[in-house]
Amino acid sequence: xDLCIIGSGYVGLVSGACFAEVGHHVVCVxxxxxxxxxxxxxxxxxxxxxxxxxxxxxxxxxxxRFTNSIEDGVDNSQVIFIAVPTxxxxxxxxxLTYIERVAREIAGVLKPNQYxxxxxxxxxxxxxxxxxxxxxxxxxxxxxxxxxxxxEFLREGCAVPDLMAPDRIVIGSAAQAATDLMKRVxxxxxxxxxxxxxxxAELIKHAANSFLSLKISYINxxxxxxxxxxxxxxxxxxxIGMDKRIGxxxxxxxxxxxxxxxxxxxxxxxxxxxxxxxxxxxxEEVEQINARQLNRFIDKVRDALWVLKEKRxxxxxxxxxxxxxxxxNSVAIDLxxxxxxxxxxxxxxxxxxxxxxxxxxxxxxxxxxLTSSPxxxxxxxxxxxxxxxxxxxxxxxFPEVKKRMHTPMIFDGRNLFDPNTMREMGFTYYAVxxxxxxxxx
Ligand code: UGA
Numbered sequence: 001x002d003l004c005i006i007g008s009g010y011v012g013l014v015s016g017a018c019f020a021e022v023g024h025h026v027v028c029v030x031x032x033x034x035x036x037x038x039x040x041x042x043x044x045x046x047x048x049x050x051x052x053x054x055x056x057x058x059x060x061x062x063x064x065r066f067t068n069s070i071e072d073g074v075d076n077s078q079v080i081f082i083a084v085p086t087x088x089x090x091x092x093x094x095x096l097t098y099i100e101r102v103a104r105e106i107a108g109v110l111k112p113n114q115y116x117x118x119x120x121x122x123x124x125x126x127x128x129x130x131x132x133x134x135x136x137x138x139x140x141x142x143x144x145x146x147x148x149x150x151x152e153f154l155r156e157g158c159a160v161p162d163l164m165a166p167d168r169i170v171i172g173s174a175a176q177a178a179t180d181l182m183k184r185v186x187x188x189x190x191x192x193x194x195x196x197x198x199x200x201a202e203l204i205k206h207a208a209n210s211f212l213s214l215k216i217s218y219i220n221x222x223x224x225x226x227x228x229x230x231x232x233x234x235x236x237x238x239x240i241g242m243d244k245r246i247g248x249x250x251x252x253x254x255x256x257x258x259x260x261x262x263x264x265x266x267x268x269x270x271x272x273x274x275x276x277x278x279x280x281x282x283x284e285e286v287e288q289i290n291a292r293q294l295n296r297f298i299d300k301v302r303d304a305l306w307v308l309k310e311k312r313x314x315x316x317x318x319x320x321x322x323x324x325x326x327x328x329n330s331v332a333i334d335l336x337x338x339x340x341x342x343x344x345x346x347x348x349x350x351x352x353x354x355x356x357x358x359x360x361x362x363x364x365x366x367x368x369x370l371t372s373s374p375x376x377x378x379x380x381x382x383x384x385x386x387x388x389x390x391x392x393x394x395x396x397x398f399p400e401v402k403k404r405m406h407t408p409m410i411f412d413g414r415n416l417f418d419p420n421t422m423r424e425m426g427f428t429y430y431a432v433x434x435x436x437x438x439x440x441x
Contacts, residue, residue: 001024001025001078001079001181001184001185002024002025002027002076002077002078002079003016003019003024003025003026003027003077003078003079003080003081003185004026004027004028004029004073004074004076004077004079004080004081005019005026005027005028005029005073005081005083005121006029006030006070006073006080006081006082006083006084006102006106007029007030007082007083007084007085007098007102007122008028008029008030008032008035008036008039008045008066008083009046009083009084009085010046010048010154010156010159010260010326011083011121011122011152011154012028012030012081012083012084012121013028013039013044013045013046013051013055014048014051014154014159014160014163015081015083015121015152015154015163016028016064017051017054017055017058017064017160018054018160018163018164019185020054020058020061020063020064021054021057021058021164022164022188022189023063023188024063024185025062025063026058026063026064026065027065027066027067027072027073027076027077028064028065028066028067028073029066029067029068029069029070029072029073030066030068031068032068033068036066036067036068039055039066040066042055042056042059046325046326047324047325047352048156048157048159048160048324049157049158049160049323050160050161051159051160054160070102070105070106070108070109071109074106074109074110074116075109075111075114077116078115078116078117078181079116079117079119079181079182079185080106080116080117080118080119081119081120081121081150082099082102082103082118082119082120082121082122082132083121083122083152084098084099084102084122085098085122086098086099086122086123086124087264088264088267088268091271092267092268092270092271093125093268093271093272093275094124094125094264094268094271096124096125096128096131099120099122099124099128099132100131100132100135103118103131103132103135103136103139104135104136104139106118106136107135107136107137107138107139107140107143108139108140110136110140110142110143110144110145112142112143112144113144114144115144115145115177116143116144116145117145117146117147117148117177117178117181117182118132118133118136118145118146118147118148119147119148119149119150119182120132120147120148120149120150120202121150121151121152123151123152123205123206123209123261123265123268124149124202124205125202125206125268125272126199126202126203126206126272127199127202128149128202129147129148129149129172129198129199129201129202130147130198130199132147133145133146133147146173146174146175146177146178147198148171148172148173148178148179148182148198148201149170149171149172149173149198149201149202150169150170150171150172150182150201151170151172151201151202151204151205152205153166153167153168153205153208154166156259156260156321156323156324156326157321157322157323157324158323164189165189165191166189166191167191167192168191168192168193168194169186169189169191169192169193169194170193170194170196170201170204170205171183171186171193171194171195171196171201172195172196172197172198172199172200172201172202172204173195173197173198173201174197174198179195205265206265206268206269206272207269209261209262209265209266209269210265210266210269210283210286212250212262213257213262213265213266213283213286213290214282214283214286215250215251216250216251216252216256216257216262216290217256217257217285217286217287217289217290217293218251219233219236219237219251219252219253219433220253220254220256220289220290220293220432220433221289222236222237222253222433223253223293223432223433224292224296224433226433226434227296227432227433227434227436230435231433232433232434232435233253233415233432233433233434234253234415234433234434236433237251237252237253252414252415253415253432253433254293254389254413254414254415254432255293255294255297255331255332255335255387255413255414255432256289256290256291256293256294256331257290257331258320258321258329258330258331258332258334259320259321259326259328259329259330260320260326260328260329263287263290263329264329266283266286266287267287269283270283270284270287293432294331294334294335294338297335297411297413297432298335298338298339300411300430301313301339301383301385301411302342304383304409304411304428304430305382305383305409308339308342308343308344309342309343309344310343310344310345311344311345311382311383312344312345312347312380312381312382312383312406313339313344313345313346313347313381313382313383313384313385314346314347314348314349314377314378314379314381314383314384314385314405315332315335315336315339315346315347315348315349315377315384315385315387316348316349316350316374316377316384316385316386316387316388316390316393317332317349317350317353317386317387317388317389317390317393317414318330318332318333318336318348318350318353318354318357318363318387318388319332319350319352319353319388319390320332320388321388321389322388322389322390322391323390324352324353325352325353325355325356326353326356327353327356327357327360327362328360330353330357330362330388331387332350332387332388332413333357333362333363335385335387335413336348336363336368336387337362337363340364340367340368345369346367346368346369347368347369347370347371347376347377347378347379347381348363348368348369348370348371348377349370349371349372349373349374349376349377350388350390351390351392353388354370358370374392374393374396374401375396375397375400375401375404378401378404378405379404379405380404380405380406381404381405381406381407382405382406382407382409383407383409383410383411384401384405384409384410384411385410385411385413386410386411386412386413386414386416386417387413387414388414389414389416393416394416394417398422398425398427399425402425402426402427407428408426408427408428409427409428409429409430410422410427410428410429410430411430412429412430412431412432413432414432415431415432415433415434417429417431419431419434419435423437
């Protein structure tokens with residue numbers, strides 16, 4: 001099939017590559033000429049395992065191409081996916097100006113007698129599909145089209161496998177012709193397909209992300225009780241997760257959730273519920289637990305070091321999760337900036353995220369020393385904080401780490417290390433929701 005994807009960010013670019021990989025002809029449209037130039041030159045603007053090879057392979061076989069022309073995309077495709085950003089507004093609501101603009105642009109180039117399915121893949125508030133349809137109709141009376149909601153559930157860092165083998169595909173559609181075309185698009189993926197109305201599909205995305213955030217906040221709240229009682233949150237998570245109705249996934253206690261989706265989507269769902277007159281207070285607590293989790297962690301560091309001012313602290317990890325270069329809304333970055341604000345001398349290392357953290361002005365390189373290896377970061381440090389659980393951090397030469405540190409003290413914000421091993425090696429080791437150093441000895 002001939003498909004067009006408008007927006008070449010994480011969702012648009014990975015979807016485009018995966019659609020091409022299963023045999024469709026895909027044109028990716030972006031209004032950022034610099035990005036289009038890069039992609040046309042074979043450079044991938046984001047880091048996502050497996051993506052680069054997949055893009056090169058499909059460009060070479062002429063199933064994937066890039067352009068800045070919406071007209072080119074719409075003219076040559078049966079199905080047009082919208083995958084543009086839907087950033088948060090100051091009041092927690094969702095800024096839909098990019099979606100609205102794309103709807104007008106599509107309306108401007110749709111020709112009469114040229115049936116098209118316009119698919120919203122971006123995360124949007126319920127009832128956005130209705131607005132997109134109204135907008136296209138307002139600017140083009142002759143257009144023949146249907147609007148479908150097809151939320152994307154990929155996770156950054158494993159976007160390619162998530163897209164190639166999804167748990168489910170949700171198609172929110174009111175028109176049989178559009179549903180049939182969408183089923184053909186997804187047939188090669190051999191995944192379960194759920195067909196719903198448009199509003200339900202839009203709600204599924206916000207409800208799913210909010211539920212996953214709730215799971216994380218739940219276990220983080222339990223971790224505080226574990227710390228107060230000497231219980232071990234990892235054991236509690238395993239014990240409750242063995243119940244199939246609950247499941248062990250997304251019950252990892254840590255510094256809290258971050259990234260470009262959960263914080264924004266929980267806020268948006270709260271705002272949507274409020275606007276509809278059906279307030280969702282449970283989600284407000286989810287947010288508060290998330291904020292408290294970082295506060296509690298910083299308190300723990302402060303308790304151990306007494307005063308943070310002038311302390312040399314090494315931080316491993318800046319991205320909001322491992323296997324990505326994305327540092328948007330990263331709790332690790334918040335942590336670094338709060339330590340700096342208290343006067344600590346922070347040295348940080350991240351395998352992929354440091355460049356974007358500086359480019360996007362999320363950290364000030366004049367205040368945070370960035371290193372090119374984890375060992376360099378711990379040189380002379382009075383404490384090491386593990387903020388993102390990259391696998392390479394688990395495989396360090398810890399005797400060497402200890403030798404280089406001023407004081408062998410580790411605060412593990414993601415429960416990556418084994419407490420007994422760390423303590424046997426002579427570290428004073430703190431984790432989240434697990435016994436304190438003195439309790440273990
Ligand atoms: C999330 C959802 O998992 C995807 O299904 C969804 O498509 C995506 O948002 C989106 O809306 O686009 P993503 O933000 O890429 O994906 O990353 P996650 O793996 O969900 O992690 C989000 C945050 O939760 C990270 O900061 C991670 O460290 C944290 N987390 C995750 C925990 O603290 N504990 C856990 O057990 C799991």
